[in-house]
Amino acid sequence: MPKETFIKLKKEKKKQITDAFLREFAVKTYDESSISMVVKQLGIAKGSVYQYFNDKLDLFMYLVNESVAVKSKYTESVTREDYPDFWAFFSALYEHGFRFDDENPLHSHFLHNLTQNLNSPSIKHLYNELLSQVVTGFEKMVEYEVEKGLFRSDIPVKTQGFFLYKLGISIQEQLEVSGVINPRESIEKKQPVYFGKKNDLMQVVADYIKLAKPAFDKN
Amino acid sequence: MPKETFIKLKKEKKKQITDAFLREFAVKTYDESSISMVVKQLGIAKGSVYQYFNDKLDLFMYLVNESVAVKSKYTESVTREDYPDFWAFFSALYEHGFRFDDENPLHSHFLHNLTQNLNSPSIKHLYNELLSQVVTGFEKMVEYEVEKGLFRSDIPVKTQGFFLYKLGISIQEQLEVSGVINPRESIEKKQPVYFGKKNDLMQVVADYIKLAKPAFDKN
């Protein structure tokens, strides 16, 4: 948690500092990211950062929580009940995710880099926690579908949940590998991750759904 | 490539050095892995390492090539034609992979860590190359199946290939997340990655195949 001093900061400055660090952590690994560099860019003293946060990890956690909170505002309105099947729901999550990306490029870049780049040794613990949360979330969804008789019941929920999680990761990763998106470039141009690529994104989502549907659906 | 000096080394010493570095790189990230530490363990001078290899990356590449070569000896005998369908072939790859693991614990641990832990910033380039090779391999397999009319033709080969690759990763990762295997512990006990866990491994493989089969198979 940030210290009092940071919370009491003027909105302007708080945003400047947050953005600068988001930018750094969005492009590099946790370990690679350098506080020394960012303060140089910001034109503030390194000591100030330690007036705001206990240490590097504290600062990082703040960025994670902030970003997750902002994204949640976009996705929490999406509920399974409003969609005819899981896949329409799944697709809708990406639609809303796209809006989040468009309106909060920095937070989006940060989260994108986090999910693709999780295993910095120093934050392995944090990674495992986040992973476990996300995977558990997917398992809950699978459970729901199985109970409703919509997903297969002959495969362990854990297997289905984990694979579903991997499906989400794969979509992002494939877009990157195939060159459709280039986060490194787009962040420099101050553009969102999926800038002008909504169709490509939704197409890949559709492809993966078409592929995965028969694996999960009963019959 | 290792220097002449390393190649001319006595088998014994060569193995000692290789093993020590495999052990280090099997437990840590590329960046985390410390040459200084390993030479201390080996009781040799740091300068010697630079008599054997050009630099850290050269040393690492040697370990990668070595390990891949050793593993290939186990898997190259497995050919698609010898199996009734892709999934039997896929499963057989794991069977032979298990033997590789059992007979070459260190190389196996190294490769296992490599695939789960690829994104050290300094080797991003190497990672992308390896990834691209592996993914292309899977795409070839998919193409073969599509041509034979065994895999669906309504999904881009790239999507299927990439997802198949992710399937392989998922199997390993899930075994680790669920605690069935614990590479960190087993390497310390000088045990292979899947020591005594052949049944669990093949069960998860079977689960994933059962799950994924309908996604890929034509009807």
Next chain:
DNA sequence: GATAAATGTGACCATGTAGTCATATTTATT
């Protein structure tokens, strides 16, 4: 056994970082 070639060595350099702290500066309170 003497000379030459090949190896081994470890102190040392350059580099980079997270985090500290005494001090200076700014802001709030009386």
Next chain:
DNA sequence: AATAAATATGACTACATGGTCACATTTATC
């Protein structure tokens, strides 16, 4: 205006690493 409280500062510490190189030691050659 004077005092007190809150912030900002940046030189400095402690640490760790990859890589170098002049020199010592071992091995091969004559």
